[in-house]
Every structure is written in structure tokens, then in C-alpha cells.
Amino acid sequence: MGRPGAGGRFGEFGGRFVPESLVPACQELERAFDDAWADPAFRATLDAVLRDYGGRPTPVTECRRLSERLGVRVVLKREDLAHTGSHKLNNVIGQALLTRRMGKQRLVAETGAGQHGVATATAAALFGLECTVYMGEVDMARQELNVFRMELLGAEVRAVHSGSRTLKDAVNEAMRDWVATVDGTHYCLGSVMGPHPFPYMVRQLQRVVGEEARAQCAVVLGGDPDVVVACVGGGSNAAGTFAGFADGPSRLVGVEAAGGSAVGNGIPGVLHGMRSLFLQDEAGQILEAESISAGLDYPGIGPEHAHLAALGRAEYDRVGDDEVVAAFRLLAQTEGIIPALESAHALAWLVREARASVPAGASVLVTLSGRGDKDVAQVRERLEGSR
Amino acid sequence: MTPHAPPAFEAVLRARRDAGRKLLIPYVMAGMTEDWVEVLEAVVVAGADAVEVGIPFSDPMMDGPVIQEASLQALQRGTTPAAVVDAVGEAQLGVPIAVMTYYNLVFRAGHRRMARSLAAAGIGAAIVPDLPLEELGPWATEADDAGVATILLVAPSTPEDRVARICARSRGFVYAVARMGVTGERVSLGPSTGDVVTRARAATDLPVCVGVGISTPAQAVEACRSADGVIVGSALVRRLLEHGGPDAARDLVADLRAALDRA
Numbered sequence: 001m002g003r004p005g006a007g008g009r010f011g012e013f014g015g016r017f018v019p020e021s022l023v024p025a026c027q028e029l030e031r032a033f034d035d036a037w038a039d040p041a042f043r044a045t046l047d048a049v050l051r052d053y054g055g056r057p058t059p060v061t062e063c064r065r066l067s068e069r070l071g072v073r074v075v076l077k078r079e080d081l082a083h084t085g086s087h088k089l090n091n092v093i094g095q096a097l098l099t100r101r102m103g104k105q106r107l108v109a110e111t112g113a114g115q116h117g118v119a120t121a122t123a124a125a126l127f128g129l130e131c132t133v134y135m136g137e138v139d140m141a142r143q144e145l146n147v148f149r150m151e152l153l154g155a156e157v158r159a160v161h162s163g164s165r166t167l168k169d170a171v172n173e174a175m176r177d178w179v180a181t182v183d184g185t186h187y188c189l190g191s192v193m194g195p196h197p198f199p200y201m202v203r204q205l206q207r208v209v210g211e212e213a214r215a216q217c218a219v220v221l222g223g224d225p226d227v228v229v230a231c232v233g234g235g236s237n238a239a240g241t242f243a244g245f246a247d248g249p250s251r252l253v254g255v256e257a258a259g260g261s262a263v264g265n266g267i268p269g270v271l272h273g274m275r276s277l278f279l280q281d282e283a284g285q286i287l288e289a290e291s292i293s294a295g296l297d298y299p300g301i302g303p304e305h306a307h308l309a310a311l312g313r314a315e316y317d318r319v320g321d322d323e324v325v326a327a328f329r330l331l332a333q334t335e336g337i338i339p340a341l342e343s344a345h346a347l348a349w350l351v352r353e354a355r356a357s358v359p360a361g362a363s364v365l366v367t368l369s370g371r372g373d374k375d376v377a378q379v380r381e382r383l384e385g386s387r
Numbered sequence: 388m389t390p391h392a393p394p395a396f397e398a399v400l401r402a403r404r405d406a407g408r409k410l411l412i413p414y415v416m417a418g419m420t421e422d423w424v425e426v427l428e429a430v431v432v433a434g435a436d437a438v439e440v441g442i443p444f445s446d447p448m449m450d451g452p453v454i455q456e457a458s459l460q461a462l463q464r465g466t467t468p469a470a471v472v473d474a475v476g477e478a479q480l481g482v483p484i485a486v487m488t489y490y491n492l493v494f495r496a497g498h499r500r501m502a503r504s505l506a507a508a509g510i511g512a513a514i515v516p517d518l519p520l521e522e523l524g525p526w527a528t529e530a531d532d533a534g535v536a537t538i539l540l541v542a543p544s545t546p547e548d549r550v551a552r553i554c555a556r557s558r559g560f561v562y563a564v565a566r567m568g569v570t571g572e573r574v575s576l577g578p579s580t581g582d583v584v585t586r587a588r589a590a591t592d593l594p595v596c597v598g599v600g601i602s603t604p605a606q607a608v609e610a611c612r613s614a615d616g617v618i619v620g621s622a623l624v625r626r627l628l629e630h631g632g633p634d635a636a637r638d639l640v641a642d643l644r645a646a647l648d649r650a
């Protein structure tokens with residue numbers, strides 16, 4: 001997975017569909033990122049912060065009891081063990097360093113589950129930046145604790161009351177903020193989406209996940225895994241993971257929420273600055289996604305994933321809320337690891353496909369994108385409600 | 388629908404500008420109320436030189452709370468792009484009409500199909516704010532072919548070389564964005580308004596009209612010290628959200644007209 005083509009295109013997807021007011025800022029960001037990414041000093045600082053502060057490299061854990069249960073060999077890439085409890089930190093540390101390099105002093109971000117918001121608030125605290133996080137009203141209710149965490153970290157959380165009051169609308173609101181404040185503010189987008197260069201930049205900042213995992217698999221498995229699986233909201237943990245394996249033989253699988261499956265049910269369109277696949281009606285009005293997991297509650301997908309799907313280099317499948325909750329419990333009870341509901345989508349897919357499209361004995365790397373502490377109350381309510 | 392020749396959007400606006408008139412372009416969100424077509428008629432009677440008709444989109448990224456609310460209301464009333472285009476065609480308003488909408492609705496309909504349906508309805512221009520110069524090609528080609536003017540935006544943040552390229556590609560008029568930010572009423576004009584207009588004017592002889600935040604007759608007059616005209620959106624749409632109907636629209640537009648004509 002290399003550089004996008006002219007204009008930030010991955011095949012027919014990507015691009016930069018933003019109002020004129022934002023074009024210069026996107027161009028500036030593209031130049032700044034290219035310059036920083038080519039600068040050994042920047043890369044050394046980024047690596048050092050991720051190591052000494054972020055807890056990288058995260059381990060790969062072999063799951064003996066789960067493997068026995070499923071009949072396939074499962075290893076987990078443990079992004080749940082990164083500081084703040086998810087892969088989101090990799091991206092925000094990079095963007096926060098870039099923000100300072102561009103001489104800006106404020107971050108705005110959108111958040112769904114709150115993990116990206118928490119990570120952004122964390123990076124803002126670490127580097128002394130101001131931070132405003134937009135979050136849908138619905139998500140604030142289901143991720144109350146993360147709202148408090150962000151505030152504790154010194155960020156301002158602004159509730160979004162428009163539209164579906166979830167991630168899609170939080171992105172709209174963050175963009176509206178950014179248009180008005182772009183001189184001193186960087187939009188710290190949380191996934192591989194948005195106008196160029198965001199999908200490319202965020203994937204590069206997340207590729208550490210896949211690169212570490214490939215080297216770790218060489219030791220643990222003696223080579224590349226047969227299958228690599230990750231959940232997909234916008235697609236950043238999946239893109240980072242796939243980037244480490246795309247030039248090898250592994251089967252790559254991205255797992256979407258059934259109610260937010262842009263590859264499964266979406267069609268080409270343009271939203272949030274990018275051409276990609278979106279859930280929409282005949283007229284082109286964007287439809288609302290629906291998922292138990294706030295982080296996957298998004299009606300689109302990053303453009304590079306749409307491209308990988310079109311090429312057939314990666315495949316995308318979906319799982320329903322019930323399967324997800326079952327997988328959430330299964331990992332807790334077989335391995336003593338409580339996964340994020342988002343990550344439980346990748347596990348749920350494996351539970352379904354083991355000994356089916358994934359042959360018995362195959363080796364499978366699952367990216368465990370985050371830990372599930374934030375979801376415990378929600379799962380409890382659901383389980384008690386269904387009794 | 389009675390077919391009729393589309394008014395030559397740009398020619399009409401240029402002629403009025405050249406005759407010394409300041410251009411007044413009210414914005415109305417199509418479908419937001421039952422009587423939205425009457426609102427269009429009312430603003431024409433009150434002295435609009437052209438009308439900008441918003442086609443509601445689910446995710447209006449460039450818009451502030453007032454136009455967001457109007458979009459939502461219009462969508463809840465079942466408004467579709469095709470129905471808007473038909474209704475505007477039937478209304479035969481007698482002034483140049485531009486539609487304003489987001490690119491996904493154009494992309495979904497298909498560039499050619501959208502361009503031709505606008506032309507067939509006598510809609511002379513389109514504003515698609517999330518379609519910047521670099522992404523414009525496929526739409527602009529079809530719009531040009533169909534005789535629909537694509538109006539482009541120049542922002543306070545636009546550097547000089549881009550201003551020139553945008554003005555060269557814009558048709559109808561050049562939309563000078565008064566401030567960095569979304570649509571919505573403001574207590575004062577953006578501090579960079581004069582500067583944006585001056586920079587656009589240096590690059591083109593198209594009319595240069597200012598929009599985003601123009602709320603009062605006094606602000607319209609101030610903007611027209613440098614600009615050829617103004618687009619007034621949220622101030623009008625707010626009155627419609629408050630159930631002012633065609634009367635409130637007529638009053639506001641008449642006040643704006645009188646102030647511009649007096650200045």
C-alpha cells in the first residue's frame with residue numbers, strides 16, 4: 001500500500017471534495033506531512049514518543065484456549081495495550097507533532113466511541129495544545145465515561161445534536177469548526193477518511209501496527225499468517241494492519257458492522273471530502289448507520305478500502321450485534337481479555353468463519369484494536385435486558 | 388412542465404450590473420415549507436435579480452444551524468432533487484435561477500442527467516460548494532454542454548494564483564465568500580470581505596457577488612461598496628423557519644432592495 005495517485009486517488013476513490021475555504025489548508029497539510037514523513041528527526045521523535053509514552057511495540061499474543069475452541073490458530077495484535085487503550089494513539093501522536101511543526105496551537109476532532117477523542121485529548125495534554133472534541137449526543141449517552149475522561153484531560157467536549165447525532169454528524173461539525181478556525185487549528189481526523197491527505201496520512205501513521213505484527217508473526221508463527229482480520233469503521237486499524245501484509249500472501253479481511261456496511265450495502269458517492277462507498281438513498285441522501293458499537297456507526301468507509309475491495313486484494317464482510325456480543329464474552333472467558341465492541345467484530349467474523357472459509361488449522365492474526373472497559377456498562381445493560 | 392428557453396444567466400446579470408444596479412440574490416431552501424414556491428415568487432416581486440434555490444442534502448457541511456434546520460425540514464417533508472427541479476421549472480419565475488447543493492446529489496444523479504434536467508427546467512446555474520477546482524472537470528464539462536453556468540467560490544484563504552484560475556473557470560458570477568466559516572447571520576461583515584472582492588475583481592470582469600453572513604440591509608450596502616451584489620441566505624431562511632412565509636420574505640427582500648438602490 002503506497003502513495004495515492006494524483007489528487008489523492010486510490011483507483012477511482014479518494015480525492016479532495018472540500019469547500020474552497022479548506023483547499024489551501026489541505027494543501028498545506030499535504031506538504032507538511034510529506035516533509036515531516038521524509039525527515040528522520042521527525043520520525044525518530046514519533047517513534048520515541050510511541051515507545052516511551054505510548055507503550056509500543058504492543059505484543060502479539062497467542063490465544064491457546066480460543067484456538068482450541070475454534071480449531072484455528074489465533075494470535076492477537078494487542079492495540080488494547082497501547083496507552084489510552086486503542087490504536088487511535090498512533091495517529092494522534094503523529095498529527096499532534098505535525099500540528100506543532102505547522103505552528104498551530106489547537107486540535108479539533110470528531111469521535112464516535114470516544115477512543116479517538118480520548119486519544120486526541122491525551123496528545124493535546126502531552127504537547128500543550130488546546131483541544132475541542134465533537135461527539136454525537138447519542139454517543140455521549142452510550143460512552144459517558146469517555147466524555148468525562150476527555151474533560152479530565154482538559155479537552156472541551158461539544159455535543160452534536162444534528163442528523164443522526166452519531167459519528168457522521170460529529171465529522172460534519174468538526175469540519176464546520178475547522179473552516180472557521182483553520183489558521184490556528186488542525187483537524188485531527190481519527191480515521192483513514194476525509195479529503196486528501198488524511199486517508200494516506202492516517203494510514204501511514206497506523207502502519208506501525210501492521211509492520212510490528214508482521215515481524216512478530218515471523219517469530220511466533222514462523223511466517224505470515226494465513227488470514228489477517230481487522231474491524232472497519234472508517235478503517236484505520238484495518239488499513240494500518242493491512243499495510244504490513246498487503247505485499248505478502250495473507251488473506252486480508254475487513255469486518256464492518258452489519259448496520260454500517262459500506263462495502264456490503266453502499267454505493268459510490270462523495271461525503272466528508274472523499275469519494276468512496278456510502279449508504280445512501282436513490283437521490284443521494286446519506287443514510288444513517290446503526291450499530292451497537294459507536295466506533296463503527298458510520299455510513300461510509302475510507303477510500304483506500306473501497307479501492308482494495310474493488311481490486312479484490314482485501315475482502316469485506318459484516319457481522320451483526322448479537323454475534324459481536326457473543327464474541328466479546330468468548331474472548332473474555334477464554335483468554336481473560338475484554339475487547340472493545342469494535343474489535344469484537346473482527347473476532348465475531350472469525351468465530352463464524354473458522355472451519356468454514358478459514359480452514360481448520362489455519363493461522364489467523366486478529367487486530368484487537370482496543371480494550372473493552374468503555375463498553376462494559378453497555379454490554380451489561382444489553383445482557384440484563386435480554387434475560 | 389412548459390419548456391421555455393433558459394434565461395442566459397450570465398448575460399442577464401452582467402447587463403444589470405453594467406446598468407449600475409447592485410445585484411440582490413436571495414437564497415431559499417426548496418421544500419422547507421409548503422409555500423416555498425410562493426416564497427420564490429415573493430422575492431422576485433420584491434426585487435431579486437436572481438434567486439438561489441437550495442436543494443436539501445442530508446449533510447450540509449458548509450452550512451450553519453439555520454440552513455441545516457431548513458434542510459432537515461425540507462427532507463422531512465419528502466423533498467427530492469427531481470421534485471425541486473420540476474417545481475422551479477413550472478414556476479417560470481422570470482429571473483435567472485441558480486441551484487445550490489452538495490456534490491453527492493449531482494454525482495448520484497449523474498453529471499449529464501443533472502445538467503440536462505436543470506437546463507430543461509430553465510435553471511441557468513449551479514453552485515456546488517464541495518466541488519473545488521481540482522475536482523470540477525467531469526461536472527463542469529457536462530454543465531457547459533447543457534448551458535448551465537457553474538458558479539465557483541473564492542475564499543479569504545484562496546491564494547492569488549488560485550483566485551485567477553477559479554475566476555477563469557467560473558461562469559455566471561464569482562461567489563466571494565465573505566468569511567472563513569459556515570453560513571449564518573453575523574453581527575458584522577467579515578473583515579476580509581473587501582479584500583476577497585478586490586482580489587477576485589482584479590482577476591475577472593464577471594460580476595463578483597458576496598455571500599455568507601450578509602444579514603442586514605446595512606451589511607448588504609457595505610458589501611456592495613466593493614462587490615457587484617450580495618447573496619442573502621440565513622437571514623431570509625430564519626424568517627421562513629419562524630413561519631414568516633412569503634410576506635416576511637417579501638419584506639426583507641424589499642428592504643434590502645431599497646437600501647441597495649438608495650446607496
Ligand SMILES: Cc1ncc(COP(=O)(O)O)c(C=O)c1O
Pocket residue numbers: 086087112113114115116190191192231232233234235236237238294295296340342343369370371
Ligand atoms: C477500539 C476501536 N476500534 C476500531 C475503531 C474504528 O475505527 P477504525 O476503523 O478507524 O479503526 C474505533 C473507533 O472509534 C475504536 O475505538
